[in-house]
Amino acid sequence: xxxRGSILILAFALSFLLSAVAISLxxxxxxxxxxxxxxxxxxxTRHECLGALQFASQLILKAPYQNGKNSFLSCNSSxxxxxxxxxxxSAKKISSDIYEITAKKQDSYPTYKxxxxxxxxxxxxxxxxxxxxxxxxxxxxxxxxxxxxxINIISNxxxxxxHPLLAGGKFLFSSLAAANTEFKGxxxxxxxxTPRPPQNYLELTxxxxxxxxxxxxxxGAKIFVSQETIFITPSSTPRISxxxxxxxxxxxxxxxxxxxxxxxxxxxxxxxxxxEIEIRGYLIKHxxxxxxxxxxxxxDIIYLDxxxxxxxxxxxxxxxxxxxxxxxxxxAGENIVYEPKPPSRSLTICALLVAxxxxxxxxxxxxxxxxxxxxxxxxxxxxxxxxxxxxFAHAIYLPDPKLATHAPKFAxxxxxxxxxxxxxxx
Numbered sequence: 001x002x003x004r005g006s007i008l009i010l011a012f013a014l015s016f017l018l019s020a021v022a023i024s025l026x027x028x029x030x031x032x033x034x035x036x037x038x039x040x041x042x043x044x045t046r047h048e049c050l051g052a053l054q055f056a057s058q059l060i061l062k063a064p065y066q067n068g069k070n071s072f073l074s075c076n077s078s079x080x081x082x083x084x085x086x087x088x089x090s091a092k093k094i095s096s097d098i099y100e101i102t103a104k105k106q107d108s109y110p111t112y113k114x115x116x117x118x119x120x121x122x123x124x125x126x127x128x129x130x131x132x133x134x135x136x137x138x139x140x141x142x143x144x145x146x147x148x149x150x151i152n153i154i155s156n157x158x159x160x161x162x163h164p165l166l167a168g169g170k171f172l173f174s175s176l177a178a179a180n181t182e183f184k185g186x187x188x189x190x191x192x193x194t195p196r197p198p199q200n201y202l203e204l205t206x207x208x209x210x211x212x213x214x215x216x217x218x219x220g221a222k223i224f225v226s227q228e229t230i231f232i233t234p235s236s237t238p239r240i241s242x243x244x245x246x247x248x249x250x251x252x253x254x255x256x257x258x259x260x261x262x263x264x265x266x267x268x269x270x271x272x273x274x275x276e277i278e279i280r281g282y283l284i285k286h287x288x289x290x291x292x293x294x295x296x297x298x299x300d301i302i303y304l305d306x307x308x309x310x311x312x313x314x315x316x317x318x319x320x321x322x323x324x325x326x327x328x329x330x331x332a333g334e335n336i337v338y339e340p341k342p343p344s345r346s347l348t349i350c351a352l353l354v355a356x357x358x359x360x361x362x363x364x365x366x367x368x369x370x371x372x373x374x375x376x377x378x379x380x381x382x383x384x385x386x387x388x389x390x391x392f393a394h395a396i397y398l399p400d401p402k403l404a405t406h407a408p409k410f411a412x413x414x415x416x417x418x419x420x421x422x423x424x425x426x
Contacts, residue, residue, distance in 0.1 A: 042110075049103040049112040052087045056101055060116055073099055073116075091116075124163055125376050126397040132382040133169070139385070140316070143376070143399035153178045201356065201412050202333055205290060209272060216261055220253040223261065228269035240273050242289065244281030244301065270410040278339070279330070283350075288329045288410035295332040296363065298341045303328070303350040303374070311350060316372045316396035324402045328375075329411035332356065337363040338371065338385070338392070346370040347392070352403055354412060355379035362391030371395040376403060378412075 059072050059081070072081075073091060080090045081101070092100045094115075103112045126143030127134065134147035137154045143163050145151070150169040153159060155178040165171075173179040209231050212224035220237030223230065230251075232240055237253035244265070252260035268286040277291050280299030284306075289295070302310050305325040312318055328351040330336060335358035340347050343366050352375045353360055359381040362371075371385050371392035376399065385392045 045105050045109050046112070048085050048087050049105060049110075052082065052084070052089045052103045053101060053112060053114055056081050056089045056103075057114065057116070060101075124399045124401070126163075126373070126399050127376065127383070128378045129380075129382060130378070131380045134382060135384070136165075139395040139397060141397050143397060153181060155181070201331075202290070202292060205270070205410060206272065209270070216263075218251070218253055218261055219255050219258050221251075223251060223263075225263065228266045230263060230266065230269070230271045232271070232273045232275075234273075234275040238276065239296075240275060240277045241298075242271070242277055242279045242281075244279070244283045244287075246282060246284045246304070249281070268409045283326045283328055286327050286406070286408045288331065288408040290331040290410070292333040294334040294337060294358070295330050296337045296339045297330075297347070297349060298339055299344075300348045301328065301350055302348060311400070312348065312372060312374050312398060314346065314348070316370070316398065318398065324406075326350075327400070327402055327406060327408050328352070329354065329408045331412065332358065334358040336360045336379070339363040340368075343368060346372065348372045348374070350374045350400070352400070352407065352411060353377045353379075355381070355383075359383055362386065364390055366390060368392050369394060372398070374398045375400045 080088050082089050085105075087103055087105050089101060089103045092102070094100045099116045101114045101116055124143045125146065126141055127145045127147075129147045129149075131148060133150040133152055134145065135152045135154055136145070136159075141161060141163065144165070145163075146166045147169075149167070150172050151165055151167040152172040152174070154174040156175050157177045159178065159181045161181070173181070209229050210226045212226050212231065214225040216223040216225070221232055221234045221240060223232050225231075232251065234240055234253070237255075239254065241250075241252045241254055241260070243250040243252075243260070245262075247265055248262055249265050249271075250260040250262050252258070265283075265285050265287055269288070271287065271289045273289070273291045275291065276293040276296070277289070278296040278298045279289065280297065280301060282300075282302040282304050284304050303322075303326045304310060305323045307321070307323065309319060309322045311322040311324075330351050331354040333356050336353050336355045338347055338349075338361070343364060345368050347368070347370075349372070351373075353373070355378070357380055360377050360379045360383040362385050367386075367389055369392065371394070373395070377383055377397075385395045
């Protein structure tokens, strides 16, 4: 009888223990389910907010300009840009040319923000690649980088980036050491509209060229000059040569028996060439050079201020004595090629380089030491400075802050997302 009572007590205790365990498990499952539900809700909210930002950014990036202002932002400066699915997207101007775009569902949810630059090139950008992966190796980047696809960091050691990187795809690393690289990065997967010059930029610019006031002719080409434009149409020569000389430029067709034509550079003007050019020299004005084909840079292109000071040294350091002055935008319908003649140990380029449908790369048959670019590179295809042991062993890319506020008049206008992709505020 006593043994039977002990068994009953043991059974009761065991059932009590099992009940406690079941209650604990049920509570744990309930808590986990609650956390899971909150997580799912947060993920859904995030997708809704980023989707709203995506749609708003498309409208902003595709909006036309009126009097130098983005028409969509100008029309919605005081009211919400859009609202749907309980998500409201609004814009706030936080500086002369930067808008903060905010997406929020309810007060209890996080706020998602992006920053949109209204026009031109952000002052700290040194490279924008809008249809290809960008490889980063041992070059020195003193500015920010945007690639619509992947950014591939190729290195056997940790790298240091002083400015942010933004990728539309993934960050790839060639080694474990490279994967430990510290940098401010971001993904732009909610930016399907890539910042790029208008597809009809060449046609639009050509249409603005007025009737010439003067006409010149050299063997193989005709030159039409108006107040702010120089329009060159080659007839038989494969390439036009431009040598910048301060306030003037020399134009030739490579015919050694015929002297070049020397013309005043139109201040903040345009040189439009129907064909291919090679260019070098020094500049003290604002100028855009646009070609329907490729541009070959055959020597240094240097800015000089009013005191004849350049913005950078031959070692790639900024010159503290330089007073911001000239600016140059080189726009090629195809490629921009580094091709110094004769080959030199270094090449310095002060310019905003834009390859509308191609790449920016070295065309040298030999290997040189150093490439220095003071400005920015914008191209459709992947740029490169070294391939198969030809090109430049090292490169330094320095941003020109003047491009953000005083880009040449005929430079392509871009609406660009800030380098910070988005921010979550709890």
